[in-house]
Amino acid sequence: MRSMTRMIAIIGSVLLIAVQSRLYVPPTDVAGPGRIPPDVIAQLRFLRGALERGAGEEMQQLFPEGFFFSHVLYGLAWVEVGASVAPDDPLREQAITGAWWAADRLDSPASLMPFSPALDPPFGVFVVGWGTWLRTGILALEAPDRRDPDRVARVIDDCQALSAAFARSSTPFLTSYPGQAWPVDSVVGIAALRRCNDLFELRYDDVIARWITLAQERLDPATGLLSHRADPRTGQPLDSARGSSQSVIARFLPAIDPIWGQEQYRRFRAQFVTTVAGLPGVREYPHGQEGNGDVDSGPLLAGVSLSATTVTLGAARAWGDTRLAEPLRFGGEFLGMGITVGDEKRYALGVLPVGDAFLVWSKTAPLWRTRPPDQSFDPVAPFWWRLPLHAISLMLIALIWLPFRRVPHDHDSRRRLRV
Structure with missing residues (x-):
């Protein structure tokens, strides 16, 4: 029994040491033009198998967009992989095939079931x-002469349906569900229009410019950011900005308006980035404001949302903010x-494939495809941010081995008494 217990202690100590090594994984800037994080393809293989086994349907039981997000993020990660390699690289064709597989499943009944075809545009701005x-x-990855006309x-x-819906609306924030509007969903819709503009020269500049003006007039007064929810009739904030939506907004604004986006x-x-026990994270609510977790944020740990933290890794990479992206990547590997x-x-x-999907989408965000890393961002954590985590692990190892400390045997004690 003592030998078995000692073996368990050895295994536990090795695991704790292995966990600590995750704080020193290769930095995120290994991904740049023509390069991708080395473990991304392995993540995508797991996700594809999980989705084929019904992970999307399982995630749908957790929140209404579970199926849709699981597939669209898988596809978007493949798009980023494809954009990071040369056009003649075999990985480009693999990326196109994987991304179209996901895109086609977005039209399935399981994907569209939570959404209403009566919205404008049909099924709502989130889906479209x-x-x-x-x-x-x-389509941007494919040569023009190889694109399927259908x-x-x-x-x-x-794109036309999105443009028409934004043009008809008196508010910049279209509905995703009847009577419910989240500004983040319209941010994604406007970013899609911008890419349509660039890809097909469809002339949506006026619609996009009007949207930016209307959105800037409806910022959350407390934070100066887009709110988490908005009144579907007026677009005015219904609550404050929150980390789970801001992390996505920050990922898409570079495609809409880089100057306003960086501000x-x-x-x-x-207002949202923090550290807990040395690890950087993203709060669900701004500093000085507390609230409860929900389906958007997931459980909160000391006010930190794991979902917002995961998505912010991609936003930080998109802005070339290595001083935030690198510790977030390290922390993600650790936790x-x-x-x-x-x-x-x-x-x-x-156990939560949609979480894997969010993470691989964030890890594939282009760090410096169009700009070098921006060193003007302040460091998030001090240089010694890993030390508290090392100290905790050392204490756990000490506790594991505490029962094995040397104690005098009974015959040793009797010998000393005779002397």
């Missing part, structure tokens, strides 16, 4: 915005306990 962003991304026509129709990103960074089995990599034992 994210779907168009994915499909335009795939898919091109579908994308143009969706918004800096505001978000200053997520990513493991590779065969040629597949999963996090948290793969």
Whole structure:
């Protein structure tokens, strides 16, 4: 029994040491033009298998967009992979195939079931915005003479529907569900229109410019950021800005208006980024404001949302903010306990595939495809931010071995008494 207990202690100590090594994974800037993080393809293999086994339907039981998000993020990660390699690289064709597989499943009954065809545009700005962003991304990877005419026509129709809906609306924030509007969903829709503009020269500049003006008139007065929810009739904020939506907004604003986008990103960074026990994270509510977790944020730990933290990794990379992106990547490897089995990599034992989808989408965000890393951002954590985590692990190892400390045997004690 003592030998077995000692073996368990050895295994536990090795695991704790292995966990600490995750704080020193290769930095995120290994991904740049023509390069991708080395474990991304292994993550995508796991996700594809999980989705084929029904992970999307399982995630749908957790929140209404579970199926849709699981697939669209898988497809978007493939788009980023494809954009990071040369056109003649075999990985480009693999990326296109994987992304179209996901895009086609967005039209399935399971994907569209929570949404209403009576909305403007049909099924709402969430479905049309994210779907168009994915499909335009795939078409941008394909040579013009190889694009499927039916898919091109579908994308143009969706772009026209989005543009018309924004033009008709008196508010910049279209509905995703009847009577419910989230500004983040309209941000994605406008970003999709911008890419339609660039891809097909469809002339949506006026619609986009009007949207920016209306959105800037309806910022959350407390933070100066877009609100989490908005009145579907007026677009005025119904609550404050929140990390789970701001992290997505920050990822898409570079495609809409880089100047305003960077101002918004800096505001978000200053009011939501924090550290807990040395690890950087993103709060669900601004500093000085507390609230409860919900389906958008997930459970909160000391006010930090794991979902917002994961998505902010991609936003930080999109803005070239390595001073935030690198510790977020390190922390994600530490907390997520990513493991590779065969040629597949999963996090948290793969029990929440939509979380893996958000993470791989964030890890594939282009760090400096169009600009070098911006060193003007202040450091998020001090240089010694890993030390508290090392100290905690050392204490746990000490506790594991405490029962094995040397104590005098009974015959040693009797010998001393005779003397």
